[in-house]
Amino acid sequence: MGFVVVQHLSPAHVSSLTEILARETTMPVCEVSDEPRVEPNHVYIIPPGRDMTIAKGSLALLPQERAGLRRGIDQFFQSLAEDRQHKAIGVVLSGGANDGTQGIEEIKAAGGMTFAQDESALHGSMPQSAVASGCVDFVLSPEDIAAEIARIARHPYVAPADRDDAPTGSERARIVQIVQRATGMDFTHYKANTMQRRISRRMMMHKLETIREYVDYLRRQPAEVQALYQDLLIGVTSFFRNPDAFEVLARTVFTRLLKNRKSDDPVRIWVLGCSTGEEAYSLAIAFTECAEAARSHVPLQIFATDTNAKSIDKARTGFYPRSIAADVSPARLARFFVEEERGYRISRIIRERCIFSRHNALTDPPFSRLDLVSCRNMLIYLEPVLQQRIMPMLHYALNPEGGLWLGSSETVGSYRTLFELEDVRQKIFVRLPGPPAARFSTQVPDRLPNKAHAPPTMPPREPEQVTLQRRVERLLLAKYAPPAVVITEGMEIIQFCGDTGDYLSPAAGTPTQSLLKMLREGLQVGVRAAIQRAILEKGTVRETGLRVRGSEGYREIAVEVMPLQAGTADQAAFVVMFDDGARPLRHEPPPPPPPTGSEAEEIIRLTHELASTREYLQSVIEQQEAANEELQSANEEAQSTNEEAQSTNEEMQSINEELETTKEEIQSSNEELSTINEELTARTQEMQVARDYAESIVASVRVPLLVLNGELRVKSASRAFYELFQVTPELTIGRCLYDLGNGQWNILELRRLLESILPGQTLLKDFAVSHTFDVIGLRHMLVSSCRLVQARGHEPLILLSVEDVTERREVEDALAARMDDLDKADRSKDEFLAMLAHELRNPLAPLRNAFEILQLADLSSKEHDNAQRMIGRQIDNMSRMIEDLLDVSRITEGKIELRRQPVSLESILTGATSIVRSACARHSQNLSVLMPKVPVYLDADATRLEQVFSNLLGNACKYSGDGSNITLSAERAEGVDPPEVVITVRDDGIGIAPDLLPRIFDLFVQSSRTLDRTHGGLGIGLTLVKRLIALHDGNVEAHSQGLGYGSEFIVHLPILREAPPPPPALKVRAPREPPRRILIVDDNTDSAQSLSTLQRRRGHDTCTAFTGPDALTAAIAFTPKVVLLDIGLPGMDGFEVARRLRAMPALEGVLLLAMSGYGSPEDRRQAKEAGFDDYLVRPVDLEQLSRLLREAPGGNNNE
Incomplete structure (x- = not known):
């Protein structure tokens, strides 16, 4: 089984389907480029911008249609059905429009299998259209379709099998x-x-x-x-199937029918096997166009019949899907169709010309006096015995020169004497003159009795002009056939064939047709005997050796008598043929010798006796012929009586035909009335469905709806109205809107809308109304209303929709508040960036000054030491600001990690106070510390909590004047479970403004507190305080009476219920690290050289490189034991350099240390994966570096 995938692709589209399918199947997958033969277990993909067909097992590409509806899938399916017949399998998957539906119908008609995707289709139009056609065998998911096709592939219906x-x-x-x-x-x-x-x-x-x-x-x-x-x-079937045939019909048959035809003589057409009516309507449209072109007003009657009742019912409605636009031109669609919601309906003028009825052409009487019979693609499904019965019936049904239209694979067979071919390509035939070759019957042999209809009798037709074909046949018979006569059983000649002068001659006296009287001498006895034997034996009789006398003497001939099957059953006939096979006698007896006297007398006596006998026999024959003539006369009288009866019968038959015509017209009228009734019933049902549909929409729509009459009384309401406003139908329907729910709808704004605004407008949208209801409270609503246009005599109605937008209004208000917050945050961000620039520039001034001082030649040692300390302080300030920013980012992203362990609160507070004591001393500030009476222990990260309290104490020192008091107190909270400790930082400094107090812990919020910014800061310290405290499951509060009244920060932290075990003894400080061979790689030249200088001063041997390739070269030459490697190198980054260093055998065991300004856990993980042993965050902590060098394995520089 081969697989072909056809999809809708524009020429500009680049398809990846071939690559996608190739990854999913082991079968070869290729995009069609030439005309390949479809091989089993291969997949073929249509290329973009092309259509495709299949013929004789090979694919062929065609240019894609540029305009109109594209039917590429239909086109391929139709060619597949024609090529593979019952072995074709069509699958319609997800897609828009209805391409593929007609192709599926073709495959089904050919006996193939059809599939369509179920509701899992992303775009359901194509599979749904195919299913609606009624020609889909399986509706499954793609997975189930694949499984079913795999099963079908093994079935004998598709695959060859050994069994029969x-x-x-x-x-x-x-x-x-x-x-x-x-x-x-x-x-x-x-x-x-x-x-x-x-x-x-x-x-x-x-x-x-x-x-x-x-x-x-x-x-x-x-x-x-x-x-x-x-x-x-x-x-x-389809509209205008084989369009060329319709053009030929219009040019030949229709033109002939319209020529010189009276306007009261309708054209009658019979469509056999009309299915769902497309061909009948197509013929009606084509004839209408042809008649209008000829300016003819001849009426048209089309009798369309089929045995399928479902198809007839669909044909009568005249409704077809939108897919017919592929077969019907836009001009015909606009003129002969009415567009509806889901398709097109045949216009009334065309429907009135077509009469549809259930009819079996094999058992029911045919229509008569027809001008055209369309019998396309029906004969091919019948065996010859039925074809032989249908052709004479069609000949009888047609008028002289009537047309017969067959399918492309059909022919009239052996009935060429009944029909003459007019168009060989379109299989259009013309009825020939003359009666049918034999009587037809509607009784099918070897079948169960059908009592519904009796076989019709055929009225005899008068002889018509002999055709050219018959003249040729007669000429050939005259030249080559033997002379013969056709006689009745009474031996009366009824027809001469050929030249019979050598055997017959007219008898003397009254003219006669008696064969015996016209036979020449020597033939009467033998011919009469042969005829009598033929009558008795009812078969052919041949008499030889008869002698007939001619002008040249006697000749020997043979006579053959054959019964003839006459066209009527009341008279038998025979053919008497004269065969001159015997030549003139060559050996005539020699003349006898002259008789003697006695012999001569005897001869004379015998001659007289023979003459007497002949006279006697002649008198007997004449008596017999007289008796025959009397019998013939009686027979003629009986025949005359029979002819009179036959004439009466013909008159009765004529009356019967007129009655039949009247019956057909009545039947036609009845069918038209039935069709109209069905249409009215269908329209009534459609209106009821539409009404139910509208009511279901009103009932199910989520927006509350009300229908009011002119007095503003409620006619109906939706379920949403009852649910939202908590009222019942009993208390709503029929009541005035203003009286509903204890007058809760008596809203001034709504009254103004309905009583003043609406009468002047037919449509009003989104009128805002706010009202507080007794039950549901304040609601914000958008009221839309329109006046419904009713038919004359009906009261006006008002449709009122009440959309509850309370939640939307709340969301919009919240969104507006959020936007205000974002605006404030944005302004805070701008202020922060300006402040950050200011704070980062502040350390640069002393750094620049210290650098200039160190450049002086006559610098004292004290000035040198002061400059160094200045540089150290400013670097610490900048590092602290950067670390605070990173901490805020880590906390916000949830990436900060607390290193919790049991720790003493006293040690944390002691560490924090030690950090700020020097600053307090510079400002002569009094720092008081009150520790808990009983030691308190926390499960906490001591470093982070020390950062919290040093920040709070630093702020107190910063925003308090010289000589002010700062208090740090801690006490255990009483009666609280779980137990906690309360730490308070209080100062009598400048205080906090009331408008700033609620936002004091927000990011980037900072009080100027003073007009100058001598205290600096980024406004992120208190944010860090709050978030770090929250990470420790605590909380912090800020209090202040206002500017000039100082401030107070209170921290609550959970504590341990029991004291932890004592910590292990401190290790003895390790000695200074041994000398190492260190390779320093950094694209920042100053950073690399300064770090190299520091390490050389500590006794290490160093080498510097500024790019990745230089580092690899230096590593080979220098063979370091330690590599300090910057990750952010240009070109070859630090990760790649680390991988290559690890791959060098000479550097086995080298200590790789990463350097970067980024220090997140993700950065550290990536460095570890790249082969680094540890990670240093810039600026490099020299103590941490010293520890790593000290702990690293290895010896000294000479190693």
């Missing part, structure tokens, strides 16, 4: 009998191969292996009988 699955004669007869009993249709003479394929197809669908199983299944499942019946009735 064809039903036997008895099995087929049982199936035919089951179907006939359920449906009334006899499929006895249905084409055997087609029926076998249809049965095998149904067996495959139901996973049945044998015919016996399927027969049992049919008996148990009536629905399957109907499904098989529908499969056997192949009903695939």
